[in-house]
Amino acid sequence: MELLIIFLSASIVNNFVLSYFLGICPFIGVSNKISSAFSMGLATTFVMVLSATVSWLLFNMILVPYNLEFLQIPSFILVIASLVQFVEMVIKKVSQPIYRALGIFLPLITTNCAILGLALLISMREYSFLESIFFALGAGIGFIFALMIMAGIREELELTDVPKPFRGAPITLITAGLLALAFMGFAGMI
């Protein structure tokens, strides 16, 4: 039950993009088409779960026992960067179609603050191993949700007559604001 609440809270109620403001760059940048939004979301979720696992192990097995918590930031970012590189190589070797679909998004993920933010939030909230995995999964699914809804709206937005100064990033941000307002409706759920 506890795990389900963590999962739902991360995916819907406290959506990473719309209420924690993590991962805004890809949210604004890649949410043009539904198909690429989905690929990006999938790649991000995959890396999120993987990096949450590895960084939890790193933090609780190495940094805490040796009193090295101050190395948290550099070690997490290095782990994430090398993990992304590794995942890219594995995917390239294993499956060409998946690589073509996700490949271009992988380098972008390193500087996605949602990944590092997730790892930091896990160590801040002192989640257990299982809890962190569910948290990462929920955050990833929530990211896919937000990205795909936004992409759907933006595909329609292309056809509308937006005042010229507001085209591009400004109208996207305002739309995201309205979306965040809608997601607040879930706040009473948990």
Next chain:
Amino acid sequence: MKKEKTLLQEFVKGIDEINPVMKQALGLCPTLAVTVSAINGIAMALATTFVLMFSSLMISIIRKLIPSQVRIASYIVIIATFVTIADLVMKAKFPAMSKALGPFVPLIVVNCLILGRAEAFASKNNPLKALFDALGNGAGFLIVLFIMGSIRELFGSRTILGFHILPHSFEPMLIMILPAGAFITLGLLMGFKNAYTERVKRKEREDIVKNYRAVSKLESTNQGL
């Protein structure tokens, strides 16, 4: 004399011409997240400027020693070092502020603004120029965060920097301090900035055309004489 002027230009361009938030849409996450009040915005911008300044300086000094294949990784390590310093100093000296900013101080590492300046400017220019470029971009970031924080604080809790501005009869707009308000405020701010820039540019164009017409008229009358 000439050199000083270029340094000044490096500084000024970060505030308006290539403003990190308004023009390049870099560093949006902290801009949206921490600007619940003006003071939070200022603290965040100062921490970011600190990191930006020292990492730009460092990267510019050792730019010729870094092989280009591993440059991104080395930049990230340098940035992470200064972020750790900023984070620990803030935790020790301003625990309340550190708590209010939450994970966003450590997240300066992945702020694309810093990596962007490192890649686009500091890795190609001498340390002095890089320092001024970093200061200018930091100042631009500070201004945007302060404006965002002030607007949201003013309408969300009737104050700016803790001073009461609006009367008590004004009902605070809760939406402004919620996430939705952040998105909408920044969207409107960017839109108005674009509209203003557009107007200034159009005016300049019209002035040029007007001058040109006046000159050609003068020339034709001269020829007539």
